[in-house]
Amino acid sequence: MPAPPAGWWRRNAGWLAGTAVFGALALWLPYRDALQQYRERNPSIAVSAAKGDWTAFAGARWRLVAAESMLAGDARLRGRLRKDAEVLLLSYEVIPDEGTKASDLDLCRGAIVDARGRRWEAGGAALPRLSGPRLPETCGSGYDAAFQRVQALPTRPFAFRHAFVLPRGLRPDELRARIELKNSQKAEGQYLEFGL
Numbered sequence: 001m002p003a004p005p006a007g008w009w010r011r012n013a014g015w016l017a018g019t020a021v022f023g024a025l026a027l028w029l030p031y032r033d034a035l036q037q038y039r040e041r042n043p044s045i046a047v048s049a050a051k052g053d054w055t056a057f058a059g060a061r062w063r064l065v066a067a068e069s070m071l072a073g074d075a076r077l078r079g080r081l082r083k084d085a086e087v088l089l090l091s092y093e094v095i096p097d098e099g100t101k102a103s104d105l106d107l108c109r110g111a112i113v114d115a116r117g118r119r120w121e122a123g124g125a126a127l128p129r130l131s132g133p134r135l136p137e138t139c140g141s142g143y144d145a146a147f148q149r150v151q152a153l154p155t156r157p158f159a160f161r162h163a164f165v166l167p168r169g170l171r172p173d174e175l176r177a178r179i180e181l182k183n184s185q186k187a188e189g190q191y192l193e194f195g196l
Helices: 013-041
Strands: 044-050 053-058 060-071 085-096 108-113 118-121 141-143 149-151 158-168 176-181 190-195
Touching: 044 053, 053 190, 060 176, 085 149, 108 158, 118 158
Parallel strands: 044 190
Antiparallel strands: 053 060, 060 085, 085 158, 108 118, 108 176, 141 149, 176 190
């Protein structure tokens, strides 16, 4: 096979550079889109907030109002709870900004993580029924004690709570409460984290 004529690289430098640029874009653009979708489904950037302080996050202001622990035998538990477990009840308030819909806030999920990286989701089959004031368990709408539908309205506080079944004896200073808005465009891969 004869060698290409001298100067072939110079004559085709523009085509070669264009091919390299388009090849890089063909690899980068789908990766960027896939990374954005992954961040929406799996938030990984913490927005830290202190208990009792209002913190702006994803089109609303959030506040952890109270955290209380209930052990087996507590009168507020209306069902069985294992003796080696406890219920952690977190009460929150959220004030949506103008233009933030309750359905956007309802994408939230509550979680608890500890210093060792263990994670617990809100609710679950092991959670017994709770007595006392009934608050919604979602961040934007739900039902009150009279089973009337309530909804978060812009610029007005909306109270809700998340309950968790945890192993008994965890130290509160090692736990972090999270509010995650999965599949939310406003959260941009972030989650809200409170110290207890």
